[in-house]
Amino acid sequence: MERTEGRRQADTILIVDDSEINRGLLENIFSRGYRIREACNGQEAMEQLADGRESICAVLLDVVMPVMDGMEVLREMNAQGWTEEIPVFLITAEAGSDVLREAYTLGVMDVISKPVVPYVVQRRIGSVIELFSARERLSSKVAEQQDEIFQQAQQIIELNMGMIEALSTAIEFRSGESGAHVRRIHDITRHMLLHTKLGEGLSEETVTHISMAAVMHDVGKIAIPDNILNKPGKLTPEEYEIMKTHTLKGAELLEKIPQMRDHAAFRYAYDIARHHHERWDGRGYPDGLRGAEASVWSQIVAVADVYDALVSKRVYKDAFSVETALDMIVGGQCGVFSPELLESFLAVEKELRGLYRPGAGQIS
Amino acid sequence: MDETVRQRLEAAGINVEEALERFMGNEMLFQRFLKKFLEDESYRKLEESVQAGDPDGALKASHTLKGVCGNLSMNVLHGLLTEQVAAFRAGDWERAVSMMGDIAQAFSQVCSAVQSL
Numbered sequence: 001m002e003r004t005e006g007r008r009q010a011d012t013i014l015i016v017d018d019s020e021i022n023r024g025l026l027e028n029i030f031s032r033g034y035r036i037r038e039a040c041n042g043q044e045a046m047e048q049l050a051d052g053r054e055s056i057c058a059v060l061l062d063v064v065m066p067v068m069d070g071m072e073v074l075r076e077m078n079a080q081g082w083t084e085e086i087p088v089f090l091i092t093a094e095a096g097s098d099v100l101r102e103a104y105t106l107g108v109m110d111v112i113s114k115p116v117v118p119y120v121v122q123r124r125i126g127s128v129i130e131l132f133s134a135r136e137r138l139s140s141k142v143a144e145q146q147d148e149i150f151q152q153a154q155q156i157i158e159l160n161m162g163m164i165e166a167l168s169t170a171i172e173f174r175s176g177e178s179g180a181h182v183r184r185i186h187d188i189t190r191h192m193l194l195h196t197k198l199g200e201g202l203s204e205e206t207v208t209h210i211s212m213a214a215v216m217h218d219v220g221k222i223a224i225p226d227n228i229l230n231k232p233g234k235l236t237p238e239e240y241e242i243m244k245t246h247t248l249k250g251a252e253l254l255e256k257i258p259q260m261r262d263h264a265a266f267r268y269a270y271d272i273a274r275h276h277h278e279r280w281d282g283r284g285y286p287d288g289l290r291g292a293e294a295s296v297w298s299q300i301v302a303v304a305d306v307y308d309a310l311v312s313k314r315v316y317k318d319a320f321s322v323e324t325a326l327d328m329i330v331g332g333q334c335g336v337f338s339p340e341l342l343e344s345f346l347a348v349e350k351e352l353r354g355l356y357r358p359g360a361g362q363i364s
Numbered sequence: 365m366d367e368t369v370r371q372r373l374e375a376a377g378i379n380v381e382e383a384l385e386r387f388m389g390n391e392m393l394f395q396r397f398l399k400k401f402l403e404d405e406s407y408r409k410l411e412e413s414v415q416a417g418d419p420d421g422a423l424k425a426s427h428t429l430k431g432v433c434g435n436l437s438m439n440v441l442h443g444l445l446t447e448q449v450a451a452f453r454a455g456d457w458e459r460a461v462s463m464m465g466d467i468a469q470a471f472s473q474v475c476s477a478v479q480s481l
Contacts (some may be wrong), residue, residue: 019432021397021404025386028393064427093431096453115434115442118388 010057015044017062029118042068061094074106083107087128144253188304189214196344210297213268217276222248275299280336306334376477377440398478423452441470
């Protein structure tokens with residue numbers, strides 16, 4: 001982008017020739033349409049190119065010069081990649097076919113013979129300059145549009161995420177939760193995938209999708225009646241059976257939204273909503289998955305959900321201290337987790353505490 | 365351009381009309397550069413290189429001089445130098461050096477015509 005911006009102001013022809021008469025002649029031909037800079041040998045030309053390249057729209061290069069000749073300039077410009085940006089013309093009294101072949105290989109645009117014919121040099125050089133600047137305008141336009149498209153895509157992703165969060169928060173709100181719960185489940189999932197071996201082999205994009213999916217783990221609670229959802233005391237066995245259906249209802253709900261079904265995060269969202277209450281020993285619900293039958297992300301959300309519930313105040317309980325919460329999780333009082341999962345969880349648990357400070361944002 | 369001046373330049377082997385075309389009709393500039401030609405060091409370098417028996421230096425000087433003569437439409441001198449450059453390139457030192465008399469004569473004709481401007 002920067003290069004493109006600079007090139008657009010290129011309006012200067014650099015004339016490189018050791019003879020003042022030859023330089024003056026070319027200057028006279030081009031001075032009406034362009035700014036002119038002059039160099040009387042290759043080394044001076046390289047110095048001018050090194051510090052003012054963005055203003056140069058063409059280089060007219062003599063071949064035989066003292067100090068540093070035209071072919072050396074050409075080789076150096078080629079090595080720097082400058083012949084791609086700036087059209088170079090050899091202006092020479094005569095050149096052998098070896099020189100010509102090397103010049104064209106090094107990216108020279110045209111070879112113009114001395115003595116020059118004004119009309120011919122004007123046309124040949126002018127049209128190449130126009131071509132380069134048109135190409136530059138086009139590529140800067142394309143870059144601009146790509147940038148715009150990228151920004152729009154970012155906005156769409158953010159909007160998606162915002163709507164998913166809004167929906168999930170609205171549902172959590174019924175059970176007296178704030179948006180902070182879904183936010184924290186998102187952040188814990190993301191942190192564990194990025195910073196423990198549980199996320200090994202997952203791309204950054206996949207981690208983003210899984211974390212987004214984690215936000216929706218409890219959407220099925222929308223189907224649970226208020227009197228059960230908000231009951232302060234212990235649920236009866238019948239009530240508990242109804243409560244358990246939020247996993248299947250959540251999966252079902254997500255499946256019914258066409259836009260969700262087509263989203264890359266859908267398979268994770270469906271899986272997590274359905275399986276975040278499975279247990280390592282196979283005694284969880286709704287499918288009774290055993291061990292690694294439940295996906296790593298479902299297991300992560302399961303432990304995150306339990307941890308968050310323990311250390312937060314809920315309608316049916318006060319907040320436990322972190323130490324008590326960890327004892328309960330490790331002691332198997334709140335479900336049974338895989339040893340690997342617990343190991344990873346305990347390894348990053350201290351970092352997760354940052355999420356519970358007032359005004360805490362994302363930690364990873 | 366004054367007709368006598370033009371004739372004097374033409375007589376020295378300069379194609380004035382062609383040169384003016386190259387300078388896009390700018391007579392002032394053409395005359396200024398003709399005078400600059402008197403200060404050009406290529407001819408002196410050519411003579412020195414020939415005397416010193418330096419083929420590379422001689423080729424460079426002859427080539428540079430040829431380029432300038434061409435741009436100023438000094439056609440007689442340009443023709444001689446074109447031949448000389450070819451001879452130097454071909455490694456025919458003898459032939460190239462043997463042309464120095466003709467070149468010197470054409471050069472001094474051009475110079476005296478320009479000096480009278």
